[in-house]
Every structure is written in C-alpha cells, then in structure tokens.
Amino acid sequence: MRDQVLTDKPIVWTIAGSDSGGGAGIQADLLTFCDLGCHGCSAITANTAQNTVEVAAINAVSIEVLGSQLRALQRDLFPAAIKIGLLAKAEQVLEVADFLQKLRALQPVPVIYDPVAIATSGAGLTEGDITAEVLSQLLPQCDLVTPNFHELEWLSQVTVKDAESLLGAARQLQSEGGAAVLVTGGHTQLRLGEVSDLLWDGKKADWFIGSEVSGNNTHGTGCTLSSAIAACRALGYPLRDACVVGKAYVQRGLRLGANTHIGAGAGPVGHCGWPLELVDFPEILVPGEARAQDYGLGAQGVAQPFIHGFAEVDSSRMGLYPVVDTLEWLQRLAEQGVRTLQLRIKNPGENLREQIERAVAIGRAYNLRLFINDFWQLAIQCGAYGVHLGQEDLQAADLAAIQSAGLRLGISTHGFYELLLAYRYRPSYLAIGAIYATNTKDMSDQLQGVQKLARMAALLPDYPLVAIGGINVQRAGEVIATGVGSIAVVSAITKAEDYKQAVAELNALLDNEYAEVEPC
Numbered sequence: 001m002r003d004q005v006l007t008d009k010p011i012v013w014t015i016a017g018s019d020s021g022g023g024a025g026i027q028a029d030l031l032t033f034c035d036l037g038c039h040g041c042s043a044i045t046a047n048t049a050q051n052t053v054e055v056a057a058i059n060a061v062s063i064e065v066l067g068s069q070l071r072a073l074q075r076d077l078f079p080a081a082i083k084i085g086l087l088a089k090a091e092q093v094l095e096v097a098d099f100l101q102k103l104r105a106l107q108p109v110p111v112i113y114d115p116v117a118i119a120t121s122g123a124g125l126t127e128g129d130i131t132a133e134v135l136s137q138l139l140p141q142c143d144l145v146t147p148n149f150h151e152l153e154w155l156s157q158v159t160v161k162d163a164e165s166l167l168g169a170a171r172q173l174q175s176e177g178g179a180a181v182l183v184t185g186g187h188t189q190l191r192l193g194e195v196s197d198l199l200w201d202g203k204k205a206d207w208f209i210g211s212e213v214s215g216n217n218t219h220g221t222g223c224t225l226s227s228a229i230a231a232c233r234a235l236g237y238p239l240r241d242a243c244v245v246g247k248a249y250v251q252r253g254l255r256l257g258a259n260t261h262i263g264a265g266a267g268p269v270g271h272c273g274w275p276l277e278l279v280d281f282p283e284i285l286v287p288g289e290a291r292a293q294d295y296g297l298g299a300q301g302v303a304q305p306f307i308h309g310f311a312e313v314d315s316s317r318m319g320l321y322p323v324v325d326t327l328e329w330l331q332r333l334a335e336q337g338v339r340t341l342q343l344r345i346k347n348p349g350e351n352l353r354e355q356i357e358r359a360v361a362i363g364r365a366y367n368l369r370l371f372i373n374d375f376w377q378l379a380i381q382c383g384a385y386g387v388h389l390g391q392e393d394l395q396a397a398d399l400a401a402i403q404s405a406g407l408r409l410g411i412s413t414h415g416f417y418e419l420l421l422a423y424r425y426r427p428s429y430l431a432i433g434a435i436y437a438t439n440t441k442d443m444s445d446q447l448q449g450v451q452k453l454a455r456m457a458a459l460l461p462d463y464p465l466v467a468i469g470g471i472n473v474q475r476a477g478e479v480i481a482t483g484v485g486s487i488a489v490v491s492a493i494t495k496a497e498d499y500k501q502a503v504a505e506l507n508a509l510l511d512n513e514y515a516e517v518e519p520c
C-alpha cells in the first residue's frame with residue numbers, strides 16, 4: 001500500500017534559488033509540492049544567504065552545476081510539471097531555456113515561471129540584466145508566467161496604474177512570449193481589502209478576487225503560488241483550476257500562518273495542507289456585478305446584470321437523478337418512485353413544446369423535481385419545476401427571466417474554476433462532471449475523478465451538489481461517499497438489463513450513505 005501511494009505521486013521539479021531562511025525559494029517549493037501530494041525535485045540556481053530581514057548574498061551557481069542537476073533529474077525523475085523561480089544570471093536563463101526546449105520535445109511538460117528578479121526592497125536579485133534572455137528564450141518554453149505588478153512592468157515595459165493598464169501589460173507580455181500571464185496582486189490593491197489576481201491566457205481575462213489577510217507572514221507567497229500551480233498541473237488540473245487552487249493554498253497559508261513568529265521580519269507564509277475550506281478560495285469576478293468596473297470589466301459591451309439567488313430545491317440531497325430523453329422513461333421512473341429527473345432532448349422534433357408540456361404534467365402528477373435541459377424559454381412558458389444549463393448557456397440564457405419565473409436552475413461545472421464561477425450565481429444546484437469516462441457524451445477532456453470530486457464537494461458541504469458521468473451501481477458508493485447529495489445517471493438506468501433493479505440498487509446505496517451520516 002505504501003509503495004502504491006509513493007509511485008502514484010506525480011514528480012514536480014523546482015529550478016530556483018535556495019533560501020537559507022527557509023521561507024521562500026526551493027524550501028517553500030518543496031513544502032508546497034509535498035503538501036499537495038507531489039514528489040518534489042530541485043535544481044538549485046543560487047545559494048542565497050538570507051533571513052527574514054535581509055538578502056545578504058545571492059551566490060549564483062555555475063552553469064555546470066546547474067546543468068548537472070537538470071541532467072541527473074532527467075535521467076531518472078522525468079517531471080509531470082516544472083516550476084522555475086530565481087534565475088540569477090543571463091547564462092542560467094539560456095541554459096534552462098535550452099534544456100527545456102529539448103526536454104519538451106521528448107514529452108510536453110507544463111512549465112510555470114515565477115519571474116523573481118527584484119526583492120520586495122527593490123534590490124535586484126540577478127547578476128546583470130536578464131530581460132532580453134527571459135523574453136526571447138525562456139518565455140516561449142513556459143506555459144504560465146506569474147509576475148507581481150513590479151515584475152509585470154519590468155517584463156512588459158508598460159506602466160501599470162489601474163486595471164485597464166494592468167490588462168494591457170498582461171496582454172503585451174503574453175503576446176511577446178506566448179505564455180499565459182497570471183498577475184499576482186499581493187503588492188497592490190485595486191479595491192480596498194481585496195487581493196486580486198488577473199489571468200490572461202491570450203483569449204480570456206479572469207479576475208480571481210481574494211480577501212486581504214492581516215499579518216506579516218508573507219515571505220514566500222510568490223514561490224508558493226507558482227509551486228502550487230505547478231503541483232496542480234502535475235495532478236492533471238487544467239490551468240484555471242490550478243490557478244484557483246494555488247491561490248486558495250496561499251490564502252490558507254496566510255490565514256493559518258498569520259500568528260506564527262519566525263524571525264524579526266516578514267515570516268514565511270504557512271504550508272498547511274490541501275485547501276478544503278471555501279473561505280480560502282477566490283471569488284471569480286462575474287461581468288455585470290457592481291465591482292466589475294473597478295477591475296476594468298465595465299467597459300466590455302453591455303454586460304448582463306449579475307443575477308444570483310435562484311429558487312431552492314427542497315433538499316440538498318436530491319438523491320437518484322436519472323437523465324432521460326423520452327416521456328416514456330419519465331413515466332416509468334416516476335412510477336418507480338424516483339423524485340428527481342431531467343428531460344434531456346438532443347434531437348428535438350417539431351413537437352418539442354408538446355413534449356415539454358407533457359413532461360411538466362407528469363412532473364406535477366408525481367410531485368417530481370423535473371428539470372428541462374437546454375430549452376429554458378419553453379421551460380418557463382410551460383411552467384416547469386426547473387431548468388438545467390451548461391456553462392456556455394449561462395452567457396446566452398436570460399437568467400433574470402428564469403429567476404423571476406421562479407424556476408429552479410441547475411448548472412453544469414467541470415472543475416474548481418467553473419464550480420466557483422457557477423456558485424456566484426447561487427443556482428438551485430451545481431452539477432460536477434464527468435466523474436468517469438462515459439459513452440453517453442464525449443467528456444474525455446473534462447474527467448474529474450473521485451478524488452478531485454471529493455475536494456470540490458468539501459467546499460460546499462451543505463449545498464445541493466450533483467455528480468454526473470460514468471456513474472453506475474459499482475461506482476456509485478465511492479461517489480456518494482464524497483458527500484454529494486445526488487448522482488445523475490443516464491446509461492446506468494436506460495441501458496440496464498433491469499432498470500427497476502438498477503433504481504433499487506442505486507437508491508439503496510444512497511440510503512445507506514445518508515443513514516451513516518445522519519444518526520437517528
């Protein structure tokens with residue numbers, strides 16, 4: 001069992017400077033990798049002499065020393081992701097860029113670069129200027145670069161004075177090197193009390209809004225953030241999920257580490273395990289909300305006013321939730337006592353309205369929680385119990401109309417980022433998928449797995465959550481154990497040899513879990 005756990009750990013490298021004070025650099029990176037379930041390896045670029053109040057020396061290593069570490073790692077410990085921190089001179093930048101180019105030709109590896117070059121005091125940390133080498137050689141080998149405001153100004157050559165110029169600088173940097181840009185807001189607040197990061201990936205801008213934590217233990221936050229993002233990428237999380245979890249990990253370290261006393265100056269940020277509490281996660285800014293203007297999102301055309309708070313479902317545990325495409329299935333399953341159902345018609349004929357009207361009538365007759373997938377206008381017109389919408393539908397649908405008609409709203413999500421984004425609308429439930437591979441719909445690039453589901457479900461313990469995708473009688477137990485109150489299934493019922501037995505077995509698993517959670 002122990003071996004199994006160890007071999008399952010993804011390998012993450014940090015190419016960075018050692019901080020003799022133990023708060024930043026390699027030391028912070030390895031603590032982060034370990035906390036987030038990865039095996040950390042290191043290639044040291046400089047043996048810095050520092051404590052919590054001063055950087056006394058940098059002590060860059062030679063190209064030979066740096067290169068020999070990288071080559072030794074490559075021979076035996078191929079990385080699932082790489083974090084780069086302090087590169088102390090131009091030759092090091094070129095050595096690492098060249099190495100990465102060859103390594104990534106063998107196999108794609110996500111690379112996250114935290115451009116550490118200026119200390120908080122303003123002192124340069126490099127021997128000479130490395131700007132040209134970073135821009136022309138290193139950034140093209142990186143997937144993400146995580147500058148703070150000063151580093152953004154340095155690399156983009158754009159003066160940052162507000163949200164608009166910040167986005168302009170991020171766009172400039174991204175277009176230059178090709179890497180996505182996450183601008184960290186720890187040093188400058190655009191809104192009082194908020195510490196917000198901007199992600200620009202070349203297509204879309206996202207603001208992740210965190211709340212300020214009072215306290216002086218902030219040393220190593222940039223290193224920790226970029227390492228946490230690298231760890232999450234190694235775990236297979238897409239970029240946005242990795243950024244959101246990384247920010248939450250740092251926030252948790254700031255919050256729980258605020259009262260430790262280490263050194264006379266800025267103490268190290270805490271390393272406190274996987275973030276499982278919603279309080280540490282950023283809010284994702286939604287266009288149309290009041291503060292969007294302060295983050296430069298006010299001028300983007302006519303944003304839909306931000307609508308939140310939809311009619312509630314009567315229980316956070318909606319239980320077994322079959323998703324079916326005919327009225328016959330609705331009728332059959334209602335007769336079996338199933339209470340939560342969805343009508344999901346993907347090839348509508350001319351009688352769509354009539355089908356929805358009849359579905360609503362069945363729903364009323366059996367007192368169902370019946371959700372209509374996609375067709376929200378017809379659902380409103382027919383007086384349905386609720387509608388289910390995907391992420392893309394959120395932009396197109398008239399949420400105000402759904403809300404004012406009193407319909408419940410369920411929203412699909414595929415990871416932390418979408419979960420947090422959809423949660424801002426306070427829908428009636430949030431669906432998470434696909435948990436496993438499924439033949440019902442191509443979800444191959446959006447598989448979540450049970451461990452990630454459990455981590456997402458932990459954030460919203462009392463909120464109605466639905467898991468979907470590849471769930472069957474064999475797998476339902478471990479899904480229900482994550483704490484979700486509902487499992488949505490298609491083929492486990494519609495393709496079952498005996499659908500009545502499938503309903504009974506899935507219900508028994510749900511009842512069993514609920515009985516264990518709720519003492520009578």
Ligand SMILES: Cc1ncc(COP(=O)(O)OP(=O)(O)O)c(N)n1
Binds near residue numbers: 344374432433441
């Ligand atoms: C309960 C539940 N969860 C997710 C989905 C998927 O909805 P969506 O993302 O809109 O995709 P389609 O179902 O329209 O293909 C769902 N239908 N139900």
Ligand SMILES: Cc1ncsc1CCOP(=O)(O)O
Binds near residue numbers: 437471489
């Ligand atoms: C509609 C949908 N959305 C995410 S997975 C999925 C299909 C689930 O079907 P099955 O239960 O047969 O895997």
Ligand SMILES: [Mg+2]
Binds near residue numbers: 388
């Ligand atoms: Mg849909």
